[in-house]
Structure formats: C-alpha cells, structure tokens
Amino acid sequence: DTGVSQNPRHKITKRGQNVTFRCDPISEHNRLYWYRQTLGQGPEFLTYFQNEAQLEKSRLLSDRFSAERPKGSFSTLEIQRTEQGDSAMYLCASSLARRLTRETQYFGPGTRLLVL
Amino acid sequence: GQQLNQSPQSMFIQEGEDVSMNCTSSSIFNTWLWYKQDPGEGPVLLIALYKAGELTSNGRLTAQFGITRKDSFLNISASIPSDVGIYFCAGQPQGAQKLVFGQGTRLTINP
Numbered sequence: 001d002t003g004v005s006q007n008p009r010h011k012i013t014k015r016g017q018n019v020t021f022r023c024d025p026i027s028e029h030n031r032l033y034w035y036r037q038t039l040g041q042g043p044e045f046l047t048y049f050q051n052e053a054q055l056e057k058s059r060l061l062s063d064r065f066s067a068e069r070p071k072g073s074f075s076t077l078e079i080q081r082t083e084q085g086d087s088a089m090y091l092c093a094s095s096l097a098r099r100l101t102r103e104t105q106y107f108g109p110g111t112r113l114l115v116l
Numbered sequence: 117g118q119q120l121n122q123s124p125q126s127m128f129i130q131e132g133e134d135v136s137m138n139c140t141s142s143s144i145f146n147t148w149l150w151y152k153q154d155p156g157e158g159p160v161l162l163i164a165l166y167k168a169g170e171l172t173s174n175g176r177l178t179a180q181f182g183i184t185r186k187d188s189f190l191n192i193s194a195s196i197p198s199d200v201g202i203y204f205c206a207g208q209p210q211g212a213q214k215l216v217f218g219q220g221t222r223l224t225i226n227p
Contacts, residue, residue, distance in 0.1 A: 004158075014187070031213065036122065041206050042120075042217030056214065091158050102166050104149070105215060107158035 004108035008088050012114045013082055020078045022112045025094030033093040033105060034067055036060065044053050044090050049075060050097065082115045122205050129195060130226050137203060138189040139220040145207030148181050148213025149186040149215065153202045163190070200225050
C-alpha cells in the first residue's frame with residue numbers, strides 16, 4: 001500500500017494557461033475524490049468518482065474545471081484558462097466503498113497551484 | 117449547505133499539557149473523522165468514528181462521536197512537539213459521500 005500519490009506537487013502558471021493534475025489512488029480503491037483547499041481553510045469538496053463514473057460535482061466546479069477517471073484507476077483534474085482565484089492546494093482522496101463496510105477517505109499530499 | 121464549526125481556532129500550550137478541541141454542526145452526520153495536516157502536506161487520518169456515542173482511542177488521542185450526531189471532540193493527552201500542526205474535523209452528511217470540513221485548529225506547543 002503506497003498511499004495516494006499526486007503529481008505534480010507544485011505548479012506555477014500564468015493566468016490564462018491550462019493546467020492538469022494527476023492523482024493515483026490507493027490500489028483497489030473504487031472511489032476517488034477531489035477537494036480544494038485555500039489558505040487558512042479546510043478542504044472543500046469538488047467532485048468524486050465511483051470507478052470511472054463521475055457521480056457528484058460541487059457548484060465550486062465551474063465549467064473551466066473538468067475531471068476524468070477513464071479506466072477507474074488514476075484521475076486527472078484540468079483547469080482551463082486559469083485565474084488567480086484558482087490558486088489553492090488541490091487534494092485527492094480515495095476510499096474503498098463496499099456494502100457492509102465502513103468507508104474512510106485517505107488523502108494524497110496535494111498539488112499546490114499558484115496562478116500569477 | 118452543511119457547515120462545521122470547529123473550536124478553538126488556535127491553541128498555544130506547553131509541552132506535556134492535554135488538549136481538547138471540538139466540532140459542532142446544525143446537521144446530522146453519519147461519520148466523523150479527525151485529520152492532522154502539516155504545512156504543505158495533505159491531511160493524515162487520525163481517528164474515524166462511525167456510530168453515535170462511539171469513543172475511540174489511538175495512542176494519546178481520544179475522540180468521540182456525539183450522541184446527537186451533530187458534534188465530535190478530540191482530546192490529545194500529554195502533548196509532545198510533534199503534535200504541532202493543524203487539526204481538522206470532517207463529517208460525512210447523511211446520504212452523501214463527500215466530507216465537510218471544519219475550519220481547523222492550529223496547535224502550537226512551547227517546549
């Protein structure tokens with residue numbers, strides 16, 4: 001069990017550029033979550049997948065944001081036409097959801113985005 | 117939407133002291149979780165609570181799931197320097213899979 005991994009760990013970009021982040025969940029975890037965390041705040045939910053299906057999206061996820069999990073394993077989060085307000089830590093979490101078992105979300109180290 | 121009120125926002129204590137922090141909500145939660153986050157890192161799970169009234173320990177940490185399902189507390193006994201960090205409570209609302217987080221409690225320890 002190598003834990004949730006995220007790449008890159010840091011990203012600096014200019015306003016208007018597109019960025020893409022990757023998350024590799026814990027092996028065999030069927031649910032994958034994306035959260036955003038701004039300085040001094042707790043993480044806020046963006047979206048989640050069960051296997052390859054995207055089941056819920058937050059109102060925080062504007063149309064410039066898109067997430068995919070094409071094969072039900074790793075996921076990517078893309079932000080198009082970045083704005084300075086997109087600067088934040090983007091966290092990925094994964095969990096194993098099964099009937100009659102308790103689900104617990106485990107977080108990766110995050111990708112810190114700075115938009116200049 | 118659901119909100120969690122976490123208090124205190126910050127604590128400054130001496131090494132060896134006990135610490136207590138709590139979270140309250142106006143909504144019912146099915147699960148309460150406590151995470152610790154170090155600067156530049158993701159939250160690390162400390163304790164998970166799944167039943168109202170449940171009291172769980174993990175070493176020097178003890179947490180309880182409130183009977184009303186609207187609150188939880190975390191206690192740390194005999195604090196040590198590595199306890200420094202930000203502690204977050206998180207709840208899983210009824211019928212939802214996402215977690216809702218509190219604002220965090222920043223713990224600072226004077227040696």
